Amino acid sequence: MKTYNQINDKIASGKAVVLTAEEMKDYIDKYGVRKAAKEIDVVTTATFGPMCSSGVFLNFGHSKPKIRITQCWLDGVMAYSGIAAVDCYLGATQVPDRDPVNSKFPGKFEFGGGHVIEKLVKGETVELFAYSYGTQEYPRRDLRTRITLADMNQAIMVNPRNCYQNYNVAVNCSDKRLYTYLGQLEPNMGNMSYCSACQLSPLLNDPLYETIGVGSVVWLAGARGHVFSEGTQHCPSCLRTENDVPAEGAGTLALTGDLKKMRPEFVRGCSFVGYGASLALGVGIPIPVLNERVAKHLAVRDRDIQAQVIDYSTDYPQRTGNVLGSVNYEQLRSGCVDFMGKKIVTSSLSSYYKALEICEILKAEIKDGTFLLSQPLAQLPVKQGMKPLNIKK
Amino acid sequence: MIITQKYFLHFPVCETNTPIIYKLVKDYDLEVNIFRALVSSEGEGYLVLDVKGEAGSITKAMEYVASFGVTINSVERGVVRDETLCNHCGNCVSHCKAGALHIADLKTRKVAFDDKLCIACGKCVDNCPMKACSTVF
Incomplete structure (x- = not known):
């Protein structure tokens, strides 16, 4: 048994033993869970992929004369202004008002909120345009100016749902191509698309949220961030296989961090033809090896993690609940799976390569004593379902 | 010859x-x-x-x-991949029937582009969320 304080003391004195999630699995295979729990202090996990439920709160500062913004746009992308005078929330999936979206299907969605956020992190200038109805203390009715991240008082990333514990694997059983948030799906199960950092993924290495909770410090695109809540659609009561590993969506995290401290290579606007714009984000989460139970969960490998294959031509859009079957991440990462009597090529929207890179960066930061862990203030719910929306007539 | x-x-x-x-x-x-x-x-x-x-x-x-x-x-193929924009997610790989875009290393899943195999079909252009692939025309 170790405590957070003991582990932090070791990190601060440069004596902590830190492994990446991949290294930990090899260590456990070689020396067993008991020795791993004793010898290893921290394991770094990570994920890098599109996370639509992301965005930033921005504070522009006050113009002269002042304005109480009621509507505003950054590079033509509307940000929600129904908050205080010069605050707004820019969402990752918002597209410019002028975008033809899917009016000529499939739309390209070449630019959106995620791209504006990427530009800000890169230090580029964006155009701010704002309206107001004018008040006695905020007389200005409109403004148009150029602004950078450095010009703003605060830029706080607040993401209601990141780091899905597990996710659907998509196929297309129809006879025409589908354009989805999991990429293009070729007819007649012509390909299979998934989105997970697999065995590196934070919540797959802590399946019952024993170390990751509200208040946990995370590496959010290079900045120190925090888990501020369970994520939206957090649904821990789900199908689980051996070692408590969820075989479907399950848990999610709500994350926050300072945009000004983020690294541009880990905050990337992205576009899905026919679907929309989004933001690909890199998240690293350290797992303190508090005891043997935590270590045992860290032993999970791709072959132990199942994901459900869903038909995105009918079952997903119509919410039938039908599942075609299951595959594991070892099969998915191999590039080809045998499924329903057919060999299907697989590909991912989540980058294993970048997740590995984040595991290594976080490991280095912990080893050099600059990244300390924090004990959660509250545990994430372990029993909780997810309600559908029933349309009332 | x-x-x-x-x-x-x-x-x-x-x-x-x-x-x-x-x-x-x-x-x-x-x-x-x-x-x-x-x-x-x-x-x-x-x-x-x-x-x-x-x-x-x-x-x-x-x-x-x-x-x-x-x-x-005799160098350009009509499709250009900007590696600095690539996140190595690998989404392009299953769409590249010519095998030009491929996983170079199964362990890290790093994506590589062999332009000798590229047939300039342009499928990667539409399929790359990061716009790392583009066509010259």
Whole structure:
């Protein structure tokens, strides 16, 4: 048994033993869970992929004369202004008002909120345009100016749902191509698309949220961030296989961090033809090896993690609940799976390569004593379902 | 010696009406496999193709093509991948039927592009969420 304080003391004195999630699995295979729990202090996990439920709160500062913004746009992308005078929330999936979206299907969605956020992190200038109805203390009715991240008082990333514990694997059983948030799906199960950092993924290495909770410090695109809540659609009561590993969506995290401290290579606007714009984000989460139970969960490998294959031509859009079957991440990462009597090529929207890179960066930061862990203030719910929306007539 | 060579040709406005490719087959005895072609709204022509035949014949044929002011590029394939924009998610890989985009290392899942195999179909352009792949035309 170790405590957070003991582990932090070791990190601060440069004596902590830190492994990446991949290294930990090899260590456990070689020396067993008991020795791993004793010898290893921290394991770094990570994920890098599109996370639509992301965005930033921005504070522009006050113009002269002042304005109480009621509507505003950054590079033509509307940000929600129904908050205080010069605050707004820019969402990752918002597209410019002028975008033809899917009016000529499939739309390209070449630019959106995620791209504006990427530009800000890169230090580029964006155009701010704002309206107001004018008040006695905020007389200005409109403004148009150029602004950078450095010009703003605060830029706080607040993401209601990141780091899905597990996710659907998509196929297309129809006879025409589908354009989805999991990429293009070729007819007649012509390909299979998934989105997970697999065995590196934070919540797959802590399946019952024993170390990751509200208040946990995370590496959010290079900045120190925090888990501020369970994520939206957090649904821990789900199908689980051996070692408590969820075989479907399950848990999610709500994350926050300072945009000004983020690294541009880990905050990337992205576009899905026919679907929309989004933001690909890199998240690293350290797992303190508090005891043997935590270590045992860290032993999970791709072959132990199942994901459900869903038909995105009918079952997903119509919410039938039908599942075609299951595959594991070892099969998915191999590039080809045998499924329903057919060999299907697989590909991912989540980058294993970048997740590995984040595991290594976080490991280095912990080893050099600059990244300390924090004990959660509250545990994430372990029993909780997810309600559908029933349309009332 | 029979060889196969890939070319990216850019035709000036004045030559898009000349049946140059026909001549390659008829006069230089070359097999031609066209991957991608476009006549732009300005009247310029772009062509990505494989030519197969005697090395000497290919050289002479390209001298003939060049005599029309056609720019011949044996390096570019019409599709360009900017590695600095690539996140190595691998989404492109299952869409690249030619196998040009592939996983170079299964352990890290790093994506690589072998442009010799590229047939300039352009599927990667639509499928890359990061716009790392683009077409020259």
